[in-house]
Amino acid sequence: MTTMTPDEGVLLCAPDHFRVAYAINPHMRAADGGINVVDPSIAREQWKALRDAYTGLGVATHVLDPDPDLPDMVFCANQSFPWRDDSGRLRVLLSSMASAERRPEVAHFERWYRAGGYEIHRLPESAGVLEGMGDLLPHPGRRAILGGWGFRTSEAALAEVAAMVERPVVPLRLVDPRWYHLDTCLAPLDPSSALWCPDAFDADARAAIEDLFDDLLEPPGDEGAIGFACNLHVVRGRALIDAAAPRTAELLRSRGFDPIPLAMSEFRKSGGSVFCLKMELPGRGA
Ligand code: ARG
Numbered sequence: 001m002t003t004m005t006p007d008e009g010v011l012l013c014a015p016d017h018f019r020v021a022y023a024i025n026p027h028m029r030a031a032d033g034g035i036n037v038v039d040p041s042i043a044r045e046q047w048k049a050l051r052d053a054y055t056g057l058g059v060a061t062h063v064l065d066p067d068p069d070l071p072d073m074v075f076c077a078n079q080s081f082p083w084r085d086d087s088g089r090l091r092v093l094l095s096s097m098a099s100a101e102r103r104p105e106v107a108h109f110e111r112w113y114r115a116g117g118y119e120i121h122r123l124p125e126s127a128g129v130l131e132g133m134g135d136l137l138p139h140p141g142r143r144a145i146l147g148g149w150g151f152r153t154s155e156a157a158l159a160e161v162a163a164m165v166e167r168p169v170v171p172l173r174l175v176d177p178r179w180y181h182l183d184t185c186l187a188p189l190d191p192s193s194a195l196w197c198p199d200a201f202d203a204d205a206r207a208a209i210e211d212l213f214d215d216l217l218e219p220p221g222d223e224g225a226i227g228f229a230c231n232l233h234v235v236r237g238r239a240l241i242d243a244a245a246p247r248t249a250e251l252l253r254s255r256g257f258d259p260i261p262l263a264m265s266e267f268r269k270s271g272g273s274v275f276c277l278k279m280e281l282p283g284r285g286a
Contacts, residue, residue, distance in 0.1 A: 141191020148182025
């Protein structure tokens with residue numbers, strides 16, 4: 001379902017040109033030291049199943065046309081951070097991507113937001129790197145934003161985000177390259193609970209997260225590192241989660257989040273899964 005309202009639902013990018021063309025995170029490397037090989041028809045089926053899951057839940061989907069030269073553009077969580085400010089205006093902060101390969105993706109998103117009437121913002125160059133909602137997760141129950149830094153987004157960028165968005169940003173340092181974006185190791189579930197991989201964080205970040213959520217769940221076994229368990233999306237009370245994290249899905253079911261498992265093998269080859277593939281739009285707000 002595509003609606004004309006550019007403020008609700010999720011923004012996706014068609015996977016026609018998705019492939020692994022370079023390695024900017026450890027998941028993109030093949031066992032023989034080369035890079036992973038994606039099966040394009042399986043990728044398309046997996047992406048369609050994700051889009052259909054949103055549609056089935058009544059979530060509007062907006063789909064960007066892909067650029068043949070930008071194989072990672074399908075990961076819509078990274079190029080922007082849209083929000084609705086206190087006076088109700090739609091605004092978006094565009095990313096400054098860490099890698100040269102991904103930098104040209106941002107202009108495509110900028111055009112989409114501009115056409116939708118969003119006010120466009122950028123950080124000063126001195127702020128360094130910002131990778132959108134990959135490293136910026138709004139806390140579901142507080143005015144704060146959880147901000148990952150260390151591999152992609154820079155610490156300096158988080159202070160600038162706080163000033164721009166007029167919300168406190170809690171800086172969380174990531175220390176293990178397998179969890180290079182915050183959305184790979186932390187998933188807020190509701191105002192008091194979250195799923196996380198504690199090994200991804202330094203001691204201060206662990207303490208901050210323990211402070212922010214009463215109830216912290218961990219993916220069983222290696223589902224957090226290999227199965228992208230935390231890269232889930234809770235929407236309409238359901239958890240859209242990588243099918244490679246079945247024990248985590250059962251854990252979520254026991255907590256009342258009815259899981260919808262989605263096969264994501266091709267996207268994991270690039271270091272991404274469910275959460276990375278969409279941008280959640282700000283909605284009408286309270
Ligand atoms: N290959 C992409 C990269 O390394 C994957 C991005 C995944 N996105 C995310 N939000 N974790 O940049």
